[in-house]
Amino acid sequence: MDGNDDKLKNESDLSDKEIEFLDKAKEAADFFKGFDKNKTIRVISHLDADGISAASILIKMLNRTNRRYSISIVQQLSEEKIKSLAKERYSSFIFTDIGSGQLKEISNLLKGRKVLVMDHHQPKEGFEKWRIGENILQYNPHLSGIDGNDNISGSGVVYFFSKAVLEKNKDMAHIAIVGALGDMQEDYGFKPLNNIILKYGIEEKKIKVINGIRIFGAQTRALHRLLQYSTDPYIPGVTGSESGAIDFLKRIGINPKGENGWRRLIDLNDEEIKRLVAGMIVLRINDKVEDAQRIVGPVYLMEEEEKASPLKDCKEFATLLNACGRLDMASLGIGACLGDEKSKKRALDALKIYRKEIVESLRWFENNQNNDRLIKKGKGYIIINSKEDIRSSMIGTLCSILTNSVDKSEFKFILGLSRNDYDDSTKISMRTTLNDGVDLREILQTICSKTEAEVGGHKHAAGALIKSNDEKEIIERAEGILERMALEEKVELE
Ligand SMILES: [Mn+2]
Known part of the structure; x- marks a missing residue:
């Protein structure tokens, strides 16, 4: 079947907001060019497929411009994490697909350092601006009034930035598309900004769109x-x-x-x-x-990958990156994005392990159906309190899969908790079976509002980091709020 690319947007079809956002890439590029060339740049990116794609696009540009860097991939950017970054002696930092929600802590703790934040998540209240003081630049579509939920991903933001630094980096468009797919930004086509990236990917002969079975x-x-x-x-x-x-x-x-x-x-x-x-x-x-x-629609394929490879279909590629991140092997994912054959092979092994862990976590869910200390099924919601049984980087994946397998008319919200093994904190993930009309980030914020918590995410997928001691209180509050939310069409949050 033939591809159909006549629907692809041109730059001339963009709205004023989108044009403003693209123009701002030059400012971000200039800010970056001011980083001391002799010093190592500290890079921090998010652990999901979009975050790994974002880091890969950035790294390609840093390699091409002979910059040195040290990179970490994190699941959350907690205050603790920023404190420990502050102890490091780097003079410049780049955050990708993460950071806008933590600008308060970043500006307090990284005083005197140059910080570039490239994110598509909602900026922290009071920090909805391009510049925070002299030393921080935020490049984020929300600042142009653009929805970062579906118009552009974190890797897309980094793509436009790195292309503004070095035009040659146009050839990383396919990786930004993987990031957008990983963040579920595609719905039988893309919104304008992602669509421009797709157009570049096709021009660079890196990506091909066919009309196929989805x-x-x-x-x-x-x-x-x-x-x-x-x-x-x-x-x-x-x-x-x-x-x-x-x-x-x-x-x-x-x-x-x-x-x-x-x-x-x-x-x-x-x-x-x-x-x-x-x-x-x-x-x-x-x-x-x-x-x-x-049933039929656009399918996105990597031009350079072999037929039948798990890297051929961009959605499968995104799953591979997710697997690498969740298993603490993000560097393999980055290697795969940069085209390193050895990394690709090892990333495929990680994918197998990841699939096994998913099956095991689903089995755990099945086996504990009647244990209401672990799995609470209430009116309209399911709360999974997995404690140490499910890896904290897998709890979100489990909740996502369950949204497709539970009875959607009965359950609207799925909330999962999992303890981190490195400290006494607990990760919360929240998903919904509803297609629209809810903002999970807002709901989770309300659930966590009486306790100390860091909440992040989107309308359709939200997460939080809490103290494990607060689990009981959070669960009780969630039960009340979720039941109310699920029963009524629309409830004003207190
Ligand atoms: Mn993202």
Whole structure:
């Protein structure tokens, strides 16, 4: 099937706000150029796929401009973390995909250092400005009135900045697209700023958009497994059933097996793909026409990766980066983004381990269904208090997966808690099965407002760091607030 890139935006189609934001990249670049060339730059980035992509784009530019750097990838930027950074002797700092929510602490604790914050999260109240004093520059789309939830990701922000420093860095667009996909910013196409990046990626022959079946794992999974595990789209009689999936394929005249064993989606010819799409639409006969059409849409592929590689599909690439980050092996993800073959191989091993951990955490969830000290199912919500049982970097992933498998009419909110093993703090993750109309970050802020907590995230995925001693109080407060929120259409927060 052919790609369709006539919908891609041109710079001339951008709004004034978007143009202002892009112009600001030059200011950020000039600020960066003022960093002492003989000194090592301290780089701190976020641990998810977007944060790793952002760090990779930055590193490419730093390498190309002969700058030295020391990099850390963090899950949260707690006050403790900033305190320990302040003890280091670096004179310049760059924060990517993180930092705007911590500008108060950054400006208090990193006094006298040059700090560049490139983020797309909502800036801390009172810090919604490009410059904070002489020494801090914040490059963030919110400051131009642009929604950082879906118009541009952290890696996109770093992309425009690094391109402004060095035009050659235009060739990292594909990695910024991986970051945007990792942050779920794509919805059958991108908003204008991400779309410009996509256009650059296509111009650089790094990325290709095809019109294909939108199921995760097209490059790598056996076709029948792919259908069996497909929750979006949900295929009646097929999702959740291996034999159902195989029968379905046979019924529509597609042999699930080829000469070399199980076939993948990418092994099908055009005629078979058409039959598959038609077959899926027939099974989803109750759908509205618009929904039925959603089976097919844009699929983003890396031009330079081999067919059937887990790095070929940009969404699978994002999952690989996530895996590296969550398993404390972010450097492998960065290596993969920079095209290092050895890192790619090792990152693929990390992906296998990650999948195993996900399965184990789902199994833990299943096994503890009736243990209401660990899993509380209330009216409209589920609270998972995993203590040390689930790795704190995996609790968000577990909550995300559950939003696709729990009964959406019964449960609106999923809140997960997991203890960090390095201190007496607890990580909270919050997800929703609702598509719109809620701001999880705001809700989590309210839940945590009576205790000392650091809350961050977006409308659709929020997180917090609390003291483990406060777990009980937070859970009790969450029960009240979430039940109220889930029952009523819209509740004003106190
Ligand atoms: Mn991000």
